[in-house]
Amino acid sequence: MRALCWKGVNELAVETVPDPTILNPSDAIVRVKLSSVCGSDLHLLDGYMPSMRSGDIIGHEFMGEVVAVGSGVRKLKIGDRVLVVSVIGCGACWYCRRGEWSLCDNTNPSDQAMDPLFGQTTAGIFGYSHLLGGYAGSHAEYIRVPFAEQGSFKIPDGIADQAALFLSDAVPTGFMAADLCGITPGDVVAVWGCGAVGLMAIRSAYLLGAERVIAIDRFPERLRVAEQREGAETLNYELFDVTEALKEMTGGRGPDACIDAVGMEAHGVGLAYTYDRIKQAARLESDRPIVLREAILACRKGGTVSVIGVYGGMVDKIPFGAAMNKGLTLRMGQQHGQKYVPQLLERVERGELDPSYLCTHPMSLEEAPRGYELFKTKSDGCLRAVFRPGA
Amino acid sequence: VKEDVMSANTGEISTSVELTRRPRRLLARTEAVPAHAIRRRIANVGGAERWASVVAGPLALRWAARSRRTSVPTRLALFAVGTLLVERGVTGVCRLYRWLGVDSLRGVPHTGRRVLEEAHSDLVAASRRSVERTVTIMRPLAELHATLRNVLRWPMFVDAIESVEARDAGGAVLHLRGADGRRLTCVLALVQDQPDAELVWDVSDQGGRRLGRLIVALGPAAGARGTEVRLTAQVEGDGDGATMTVASWAAKLAGEAPEQQVRRILRRFKQLMETGEITTAAGPSGTRQSDPVLGRILRTRTDAPPRLPRSPGSSQTTAREED
Numbered sequence: 001m002r003a004l005c006w007k008g009v010n011e012l013a014v015e016t017v018p019d020p021t022i023l024n025p026s027d028a029i030v031r032v033k034l035s036s037v038c039g040s041d042l043h044l045l046d047g048y049m050p051s052m053r054s055g056d057i058i059g060h061e062f063m064g065e066v067v068a069v070g071s072g073v074r075k076l077k078i079g080d081r082v083l084v085v086s087v088i089g090c091g092a093c094w095y096c097r098r099g100e101w102s103l104c105d106n107t108n109p110s111d112q113a114m115d116p117l118f119g120q121t122t123a124g125i126f127g128y129s130h131l132l133g134g135y136a137g138s139h140a141e142y143i144r145v146p147f148a149e150q151g152s153f154k155i156p157d158g159i160a161d162q163a164a165l166f167l168s169d170a171v172p173t174g175f176m177a178a179d180l181c182g183i184t185p186g187d188v189v190a191v192w193g194c195g196a197v198g199l200m201a202i203r204s205a206y207l208l209g210a211e212r213v214i215a216i217d218r219f220p221e222r223l224r225v226a227e228q229r230e231g232a233e234t235l236n237y238e239l240f241d242v243t244e245a246l247k248e249m250t251g252g253r254g255p256d257a258c259i260d261a262v263g264m265e266a267h268g269v270g271l272a273y274t275y276d277r278i279k280q281a282a283r284l285e286s287d288r289p290i291v292l293r294e295a296i297l298a299c300r301k302g303g304t305v306s307v308i309g310v311y312g313g314m315v316d317k318i319p320f321g322a323a324m325n326k327g328l329t330l331r332m333g334q335q336h337g338q339k340y341v342p343q344l345l346e347r348v349e350r351g352e353l354d355p356s357y358l359c360t361h362p363m364s365l366e367e368a369p370r371g372y373e374l375f376k377t378k379s380d381g382c383l384r385a386v387f388r389p390g391a
Numbered sequence: 392v393k394e395d396v397m398s399a400n401t402g403e404i405s406t407s408v409e410l411t412r413r414p415r416r417l418l419a420r421t422e423a424v425p426a427h428a429i430r431r432r433i434a435n436v437g438g439a440e441r442w443a444s445v446v447a448g449p450l451a452l453r454w455a456a457r458s459r460r461t462s463v464p465t466r467l468a469l470f471a472v473g474t475l476l477v478e479r480g481v482t483g484v485c486r487l488y489r490w491l492g493v494d495s496l497r498g499v500p501h502t503g504r505r506v507l508e509e510a511h512s513d514l515v516a517a518s519r520r521s522v523e524r525t526v527t528i529m530r531p532l533a534e535l536h537a538t539l540r541n542v543l544r545w546p547m548f549v550d551a552i553e554s555v556e557a558r559d560a561g562g563a564v565l566h567l568r569g570a571d572g573r574r575l576t577c578v579l580a581l582v583q584d585q586p587d588a589e590l591v592w593d594v595s596d597q598g599g600r601r602l603g604r605l606i607v608a609l610g611p612a613a614g615a616r617g618t619e620v621r622l623t624a625q626v627e628g629d630g631d632g633a634t635m636t637v638a639s640w641a642a643k644l645a646g647e648a649p650e651q652q653v654r655r656i657l658r659r660f661k662q663l664m665e666t667g668e669i670t671t672a673a674g675p676s677g678t679r680q681s682d683p684v685l686g687r688i689l690r691t692r693t694d695a696p697p698r699l700p701r702s703p704g705s706s707q708t709t710a711r712e713e714d
Contacts, residue, residue, distance in 0.1 A: 023671055023673060024668040024669070024670075024671065025667065025668055026666070026667075026668060072667065072668075090662075090665065090666045090670075091666075092529065092665040092666045093529055093665050093666075094527070094529050094616050094617065097529070105661065105665070106661065106662045106665055106666050106670055107670055108670070109670050109671060109672055111654075111658060112651055112654070112655070124670070124672070133672050134672040135672045136672075146670065146671075147666070
């Protein structure tokens with residue numbers, strides 16, 4: 001089959017690779033119809049995520065058709081049109097049973113690498129480095145899906161492929177970001193980052209009862225989408241001091257909840273940003289926590305900071321005194337998609353959210369390296385490049 | 392240094408206090424904090440050697456800073472060595488020694504800390520003869536006990552076992568194959584079988600020479616989280632100190648230290664009992680090439696072909712025996 005392989009830092013190639021096979025009773029093989037780029041893939045491309053190996057297939061946001069199932073799979077049939085959650089959960093361990101699927105005990109076979117780094121081992125993720133399991137990714141014609149009954153969801157007839165695709169990752173991630181905020185009616189929520197996840201977090205915050213949502217980014221076209229599509233007030237951080245502006249926009253209080261939908265490769269302005277770039281380039285810190293710092297300082301006293309952008313390692317100069325003395329609640333994590341997808345499918349069916357507009361650049365798999373280039377440089381208004389393997 | 396030892400000791404005490412209140416807890420039966428959990432940041436460099444480090448460290452640093460004719464990599468290495476020498480000289484703690492399990496201070500009568508240090512050395516030595524790790528499994532205790540007691544089920548989660556023959560009274564003959572390809576046959580005799588609590592096997596070679604013990608302790612986990620399972624592998628006798636050190640060092644380099652093996656067995660057992668299968672990312676994934684250190688360690692973990700489990704409860708032998 002054809003697949004997009006990671007060959008090295010900022011080096012991608014579409015190659016012919018062996019087809020996947022059923023290995024365990026709970027496995028399914030899915031023929032990928034649509035597979036999307038994701039902001040977190042950029043950390044792989046830029047080499048900030050350790051343990052990538054040349055030749056790995058990347059990609060984790062996808063939908064398609066079941067073409068083979070293992071002996072233990074009952075709820076899925078060959079021919080089912082499914083979306084598959086990017087995080088793999090076993091459904092049997094203590095964490096999965098609590099709905100904390102991305103903390104699954106059993107789906108990451110790389111515990112000997114992750115235990116020393118993180119203390120414990122979290123769930124495996126498709127196509128996201130050997131630290132997170134070493135599973136083959138979805139930018140391919142076929143993909144092996146372990147624990148398929150837990151992570152695959154049949155798509156109702158009324159929902160188009162393009163909308164269902166983003167329920168694999170961007171929508172549940174954005175929804176979880178808002179869910180972690182514990183929003184009560186009348187809340188003001190600030191969202192850093194107007195990529196797909198940030199846009200979905202804006203929509204979700206409104207769905208969960210927020211009265212105002214303020215979106216922060218630097219790309220005018222993305223801010224325009226946040227304003228026109230999702231009804232957010234917008235703030236361009238290259239033009240305004242975010243902390244001061246947020247304070248003024250909220251009557252001097254600060255937002256009730258702040259969502260970091262950016263993560264470890266945040267951009268910024270000024271001396272602190274230069275400092276982080278130098279430290280990261282010299283590998284003295286792995287992540288640039290610019291948004292995290294701003295969110296902690298901007299958030300109202302007693303508010304919540306929800307971190308859904310991906311961090312990978314060590315951060316520096318976090319104003320923890322502010323967080324402690326202001327009594328902030330910090331919540332975070334990779335998405336627990338299996339918990340959220342059923343209700344999100346219902347919301348899409350009811351028309352409460354429609355993520356299909358995120359697919360700005362559909363293209364064939366052979367064009368994938370160009371798709372990543374567009375996505376990375378955010379040129380041509382690219383929100384998501386979506387590949388059609390086999391097309 | 393003193394504080395570290397004290398914290399290790401108080402940790403031990405507070406654990407046992409808590410455990411007397413809850414006799415059903417797993418740790419109650421093992422009496423102390425596992426040896427591997429005890430802090431190793433205790434002085435391990437002898438007096439004269441320590442002074443030598445204090446002198447040699449700055450000399451190495453000076454050499455690294457001054458010598459223009461030395462190549463950059465050599466100067467960086469000198470800088471690293473110098474820093475480590477200064478550290479071990481000033482603190483008395485040598486990271487390299489700690490990693491290798493060497494202790495040049497032991498037996499040197501030197502300060503009032505000696506008693507504590509000796510006790511600590513014993514613990515460290517004990518940890519080299521015995522490896523123990525614990526895992527929590529979301530299954531009833533009786534089910535786990537029954538599975539572990541049936542040696543014919545072991546090949547499903549212990550990948551070093553090539554084949555197994557059951558003997559009377561819970562005993563077995565195991566044919567093992569290490570990561571290095573070496574083969575070993577050992578004879579297990581079940582010497583203790585407390586229902587719902589503990590299983591102990593004596594391990595010997597085919598000639599009857601004792602090799603060590605395998606101990607499985609089970610207990611309910613707090614808060615309805617299933618069952619805690621602790622696996623202890625004890626190696627008989629002291630062994631030659633130097634040989635032990637070199638052997639464990641080599642094992643670490645090969646990525647197959649005993650600690651990792653025990654941990655891996657427990658993780659695979661948990662996967663099997665909770666999900667009915669052993670998790671794997673094996674199989675074709677792109678056009679993979681080999682990768683340095685981290686990749687090698689990961690490959691042993693993720694590329695191991697899975698052994699498909701059988702239906703629970705049946706008492707068949709392993710796939711390889713049937714072949």
